[in-house]
Amino acid sequence: MQTIEKPMIIAEMSGNHNQSLERALAIVDAAAKAGVDAIKLQTYTADTMTLDIDEGEFFIADKDSLWKGESLYHLYQKAYTPWEWQEKIFRHAEELGLICFSTPFDDTSVDFLEGIGCPIYKIASFENIDLPLIRKVAKTGKPIIASTGMASVAELDEMVRTAKENGCEDLTLLKCTSSYPATPEGTNLRTIPHMKELFKCKVGLSDHTLGIGAAVASIA
Numbered sequence: 001m002q003t004i005e006k007p008m009i010i011a012e013m014s015g016n017h018n019q020s021l022e023r024a025l026a027i028v029d030a031a032a033k034a035g036v037d038a039i040k041l042q043t044y045t046a047d048t049m050t051l052d053i054d055e056g057e058f059f060i061a062d063k064d065s066l067w068k069g070e071s072l073y074h075l076y077q078k079a080y081t082p083w084e085w086q087e088k089i090f091r092h093a094e095e096l097g098l099i100c101f102s103t104p105f106d107d108t109s110v111d112f113l114e115g116i117g118c119p120i121y122k123i124a125s126f127e128n129i130d131l132p133l134i135r136k137v138a139k140t141g142k143p144i145i146a147s148t149g150m151a152s153v154a155e156l157d158e159m160v161r162t163a164k165e166n167g168c169e170d171l172t173l174l175k176c177t178s179s180y181p182a183t184p185e186g187t188n189l190r191t192i193p194h195m196k197e198l199f200k201c202k203v204g205l206s207d208h209t210l211g212i213g214a215a216v217a218s219i220a
Helices: 021-034 072-079 083-095 107-115 131-138 153-165 191-199 213-219
Strands: 010-012 038-043 099-104 121-123 144-147 171-176 202-206
Touching: 010 021, 021 038, 021 083, 038 083, 038 107, 083 099, 083 107, 099 107, 099 121, 107 131, 121 131, 131 144, 131 153, 144 153, 153 171, 153 191, 171 191, 191 202, 202 213
Parallel strands: 010 038, 038 099, 121 144, 144 171, 171 202
Antiparallel strands: none
């Protein structure tokens, strides 16, 4: 008989705190009240993510973008979660019975998160081809949850092998459609069992759709 396991539901804080620690802690409260299992942060600074340039590919000129007229550097300055907040957020979440963990984007963020006892590491879609980062995270021995985004099967295979060869024994791949918001038609949930078969690991969904339909269907 197949064992049925309860799915792990993770709330994403991202930059929704609007640079207010009080709001960040209120988001943790709301997540706990909603009944999720965990809450996730992102650990970076503008300087660890991009260059301070206001032109070319570093500047958003698309008239249809929500962020038209902004540089990537200034957007990351607005969106990042100050590192001095993060241990407070971790401990507050733990007091409410939630697992709290984060997405690192470079070596310094992994070192910082190790220092505050991060129990799980999330790899963002655009970082799953950053093999030095995968090695660094895998060597902590902590579970890894990785979004697949636009990665090819070959790129995912290289990421999975790198993680396992460097000590990761608990890997989960998340189907992720890298658009905001994603459409239900574009979620391609059949990728989920396909990844499980290909890579012999746990699977899930990083959901960018509006509503709960895609999340519910992903469990089925």
